[in-house]
Amino acid sequence: MAIELSLQLTNNRPEIRNLRNRFDIFAQDNELPDKVIHDVQLALDEVVTNIVEYGYDDDDKHLIDIKFILNEQSLEIIIIDDANPYNILDKENPETALALEDKPIGGLGIYLVKHLMTNIDYDYRDGKNHLSLSKSLTEGDIN
Amino acid sequence: MDINESNSGNAVIIQPVGRIDTNTSTEFEEKLVEILDRSETNIVVDLSEIDYVSSAGLRVFLMAAKKLKSLSGNFILAAMNDHIKEVFDISGFTPIFTITPDTASAVDTIN
Numbered sequence: 001m002a003i004e005l006s007l008q009l010t011n012n013r014p015e016i017r018n019l020r021n022r023f024d025i026f027a028q029d030n031e032l033p034d035k036v037i038h039d040v041q042l043a044l045d046e047v048v049t050n051i052v053e054y055g056y057d058d059d060d061k062h063l064i065d066i067k068f069i070l071n072e073q074s075l076e077i078i079i080i081d082d083a084n085p086y087n088i089l090d091k092e093n094p095e096t097a098l099a100l101e102d103k104p105i106g107g108l109g110i111y112l113v114k115h116l117m118t119n120i121d122y123d124y125r126d127g128k129n130h131l132s133l134s135k136s137l138t139e140g141d142i143n
Numbered sequence: 144m145d146i147n148e149s150n151s152g153n154a155v156i157i158q159p160v161g162r163i164d165t166n167t168s169t170e171f172e173e174k175l176v177e178i179l180d181r182s183e184t185n186i187v188v189d190l191s192e193i194d195y196v197s198s199a200g201l202r203v204f205l206m207a208a209k210k211l212k213s214l215s216g217n218f219i220l221a222a223m224n225d226h227i228k229e230v231f232d233i234s235g236f237t238p239i240f241t242i243t244p245d246t247a248s249a250v251d252t253i254n
Contacts, residue, residue, distance in 0.1 A: 017166050038195050038226040041162075045197045049165040096235030100212055105205050108234050109198035115233045 003030060005068040010061050011052045011083075019044060019066065030070055036135050039116040040075060043133055046109035047079060047088070051129075055083025073138055074118065079131045086129060087122045088113065146174050151187075152254040154217075156246055158189040163200030172203045179207070184216030187249040191222035201234055208240060217241065219249040 005026050009015040020041060027037045048064065056062060065080040093114075094107045114120065119134040144167040147158040155178055163171050178186060186207065190196075196204075204220070211218040219241045223231070231237045243249040 013165065020162075020164075020166075035226065042164075042195055042197050042230070045164045045199075049197075049199070096233075098235065098239075100205075100208055100239040103205060103209075103235070103239065105202050105209075106198070108201055112198060112230060112233060116230075 001071075003070040007066045009048070009064045009066065011056060011064060011081075013052060015064075016045065016048050016052065019048060023068070026068060032070075032075065033137065036075060036137060040077065040133075040135055043113045043117055043135075044077070046113050047131065047133070050086070050088075050109065051079075051081050051083050055081065055086065057084065073136065075135045075137060077133045077135075079133070080128050082128050085124045087124070088131065089120060089122050144170050146171065148174075148178075151246075151250045154185045154187050154250050154253045155183045156187045156189055156250070158192060160192040162195050162197075163193060163203070164195065164197040165199045168197075168199035168203050171200065172206070175203065175207050179210060184211060184214050185253045186211065186217070187219045187221055187246055187253070189221050189246045189249075190224070190227060191245075193223070193227065196227050196230060201230070201236065204236070204240070217253050219243055219252060221246045221249040 007019065007022055009019055023041060023044060051064060062082055067078045069076040069078070088110045091110045093111055094104070113133070117133045118136040121132040123130040145160040147160070149156045157174060157178070159171055161167065175186070208218045221243045222245050223242065231240070241252065243252065
């Protein structure tokens with residue numbers, strides 16, 4: 001049977017800290033492996049920061065819905081927001097094999113999410129971004 | 144975030160505690176800028192108390208490494224956990240940073 005946790009955030013930075021703390025408690029309660037906790041915390045930080053910082057053209061309050069669904073094989077995270085349409089799967093990967101002098105500052109967040117999550121799905125419908133991140137609990141470090 | 148600071152020989156060692164992410168990276172950056180403003184050129188970051196580093200933290204590391212390279216100084220990252228090491232590998236950061244298993248070997252590299 002799946003264990004679920006649903007949260008609703010508003011689009012401001014302190015909420016990202018709240019999200020992190022809520023997921024920490026969920027992870028502890030369900031004894032998730034360290035590697036899963038690490039990778040999911042990092043993915044949440046990257047994705048939700050992007051939405052809050054760059055997703056909206058106005059200064060209004062917006063709601064972001066986040067649902068965690070835990071089953072025996074994987075943890076799925078569904079993030080639904082009414083920010084501008086943004087499919088992280090379309091984002092071009094940065095050039096990583098560059099010397100220190102040539103390396104641009106920034107642009108790594110989504111690239112890390114793509115690497116650390118086992119599966120990513122994206123859909124834009126009813127005026128909202130629907131992003132699903134899935135992390136396998138069983139395949140260890142194989143992504 | 145808590146950031147401890149100490150000296151060993153010519154090196155300044157800073158030890159941030161917790162996570163270097165969207166919430167804390169600005170504070171961490173301010174600390175590094177403050178040390179750079181004192182004309183220190185040998186900085187060791189002890190990561191033994193850091194759980195994770197997000198892209199906001201990677202940005203700060205890159206900025207400091209570029210700055211210290213231009214000053215012919217040293218910027219060394221010590222005692223990172225395996226999760227952070229993987230993030231460094233994915234980002235292409237591992238070959239361009241000086242990474243040591245602990246702060247003692249980082250200080251040896253400098254002195």
